[in-house]
Amino acid sequence: MSSRCFREISELSRCVGVILCCLVLAACTTDDSHILATDNDTVLLFASFRGNGQDGLHLAVSEDGLNWQALRQDQSFLTPKVGTQLMRDPVIIQGPGQQFHMVWTSGWEDAGIGIAHSSNLKDWSEQQFLPVMADFPEARNAWAPEIFYDETTQRYWIYWASTLPGKYPDSEKQADKGWDHRIYATSTKDFKTYSPTRLFYEPGFNVIDSTLIQQGNEYVMIAKDETRYPPAKNLFITRASSLEGPWQKRLAPFTPGGVWAEGPAAVFWRGWYYVYYDQYIDHSFGVMRTRNFTDWENLTPQLTMPPGTRHGSVLVVPRSLVGSL
Incomplete structure (x- = not known):
């Protein structure tokens, strides 16, 4: 090969390399929203209940976080069999090993909760009743349990709201019929042995319906101020650097004034934190989103949910999984 030919081939290779580099850079600088909008691998799944929770678990799917469609013609996926045989406030997470874990309120005055596990959201393990308040025989209830996997401790944390009569006499006077709640918790690594139930969050007032989501190195708790006299009935934010606390002073309520809100369900979706x-009181649903848990955008007017949806949880799942349900 002549030196001239070699130089021409080398120059051509250099030009091709420059063009390829430009194409790669162009792809990398494409607007993120465009990249996310073309990501069709995942969808959102909402777990909820109907009525009093007698018929069990209902699931709905959404492509955009705003328009939700019931699965199985809104028939139940799982019938409650433990406790008082209700399945209220179902919360599902996916933990290590691609396993799904669900907890729920099994009855209005049960001193425990329901729990079950699944690999596909269709076939569930035998339901178990966890007597989480067994060490507190005076406990009136165990409401709205949630489950959270903490990668730092590699433990599942299960937490819920319970009332211990006479425990907090001042705030008890401001509660509906004396149902004065605080958040309690237990943790486990294997769902066989559990740590002793402990007080998890005590803000100094009646609080229920707490849910956790991680933002960077902080844990964000969203909860309901359940004070009745005078009525609060709103959702607020508090933060901590550890699940052991201490929890910071709560921020001002972020739900709209005049709306009695409960049962927050939070998910990180396409660059936003959505809170449903x-x-x-209005038998309806609301949703707000934020990037920092300080500035909020109310998307409720754009939200459509299956009729009769009651609160539970929302998670990101593979599209293929929903197609098999």
């Missing part, structure tokens, strides 16, 4: 909540 049950507007239970």
Whole structure:
């Protein structure tokens, strides 16, 4: 090969390399929203209940976080069999090993909760009743349990709201019929042995319906101020650097004034934190989103949910999984 030919081939290779580099850089600088909008691998799944929770678990799917469609013609996926045989406030997470874990309120005055596990959201393990308040025989209830996997401790944390009569006499006077709640918790690595139930969050007032989501190195708790006299019935944010606390002073309520909200369900989706909540007086649902848990955008007017949806949880799942349900 002549030196001239060699130089021409080398120059051509250099030009091709420059063109390829430009194409790669162009792809890397494409607007993120465009990249996310073309990501069709995942969808959102909402777990909820109907009525009083007698018929069990209902699931709905959404492509955009705003328009939700019931699965199985809104028939139940799982019938409750433990406790008082209700399945209220179902919360599903996916933990290590691609396993799904669900907890729920099994009855209005049960001193425990329901729990079950699944690999595909269709076939569930035998339901178990966890007597989480067994060490507190005076406990009136165990409401709205949630489950959270903490990668730092490699433990599952299960937490819920319970009332211990006479425990907090001042705030008890401001509670509906004396149901004055605080958040309690237990943790486990294997769902066989559990740590002793402990007080998890005590803000100094009646609080229920707490849910956790991680933002960077902080844990964000969203909860309901359940004070009745005078009525609060709103959702607020508090933060901590550890699940052991201490929890910071709560921020001002972020749900709209005049709306009695409960049952927050939070998910990180396409660059935003979405928080859904049950507007239970109006028998409707609301949703707000934020990037920092300080500035909020109310998307409720754009939200459509299956009729009768009551609060539970939301998670990101593979599209293929929903197609098999």
